[in-house]
Amino acid sequence: MKSVEPGVATLSLPARPEFFRPGDVLQGGCAMTLADVTCWIAILSALGPEEPAVTVNMTTAFLGAARSDLTCESSLTRTGRRTIYGTATVTDDAGRQVSHHTLTYLRPGRQPSTQPGSPERAE
Numbered sequence: 818m819k820s821v822e823p824g825v826a827t828l829s830l831p832a833r834p835e836f837f838r839p840g841d842v843l844q845g846g847c848a849m850t851l852a853d854v855t856c857w858i859a860i861l862s863a864l865g866p867e868e869p870a871v872t873v874n875m876t877t878a879f880l881g882a883a884r885s886d887l888t889c890e891s892s893l894t895r896t897g898r899r900t901i902y903g904t905a906t907v908t909d910d911a912g913r914q915v916s917h918h919t920l921t922y923l924r925p926g927r928q929p930s931t932q933p934g935s936p937e938r939a940e
Contacts, residue, residue, distance in 0.1 A: 818858070819888065821858060821859075821862045822862065823862050823863050824859055824862060824863040824892060824893040824896075825859055825862070825890070825891070825892045825893075826855050826856070826858040826859040826862060826890070826891050827855070827888065827889065827890045827891075828851060828854065828855045828858065828888070828889050829886060829887065829888045829889070830847060830850075830851045830886065830887045830888075830889075831886050832883075832884075832885055832886050832887070840882075841884055842882045842883065842884060843882075843883040843884065843887070845877075845879055845916075847883070847887060848877070848879070848883060848887060848889075848907040848915060848916040848918075849875065849877055849916075849918070851887055851889045851905075851907060852875070852877070852889050852891065852905035852907055852916070852918040852920065853872055853875060853905075853918075853920065855889040855890070855891040855905055856891040856893075856903040856904075856905050856918075856920045856922070857870065857872070857922070858891075859891045859892060859893055859903060860893065860896075860901055860903070860922060863893055863896060864896070868924065869924065869925055869926070870901055870922040870923065870924055870925075871922060871923050871925060872920065872921070872922055873921050873922060873923045874920070874921040875918060875919070875920050875921075876918065876919045876920075877916055877917075877918050878916060878917045878918075879915070879916050880914050880915055880916055880917060881909075881913055881914065881915045882915070883907070883909050883915040883916075884909065885909045885910035885911070886909070886910050887907050887908070887909060887915070888907070888908050888909075889905050889906065889907045889908075890905065890906055891903055891904065891905035891906075891918075891920075892904060897924075898924070899923065899924050900921060900922070900923060900924065901921070901922040901923075901924060902919070902920070902921055902922075903919075903920045903922070904917070904918065904919055904920070905917075905918040905920065906918075
């Protein structure tokens with residue numbers, strides 16, 4: 818983790834041999850996973866760790882081949898009662914943008930306990 822501020826996060830992913838495809842290019846899922854996790858941390862930094870959020874949509878545009886460590890910066894564009902929108906940009910070691918992502922998260926709210934005898938359980 819490089820930095821976190823309310824609603825903004827920057828993370829890095831070191832390139833590892835098992836992440837490379839033929840042609841010495843990082844597999845695209847590396848950038849996508851990094852973007853999703855970085856945006857989720859931006860959400861946690863804005864709402865707190867007790868507020869659940871799950872990814873419901875992610876659109877990815879691959880803009881260039883990645884051949885080195887990756888860095889992702891994500892920020893929230895809108896935080897609603899039920900839906901959160903964010904963007905993420907992934908760059909390589911040279912600062913070249915390799916992908917751009919738009920993400921949508923659902924805020925399902927806290928779920929009641931399903932444990933028998935729990936005061937929150939709806940019987």
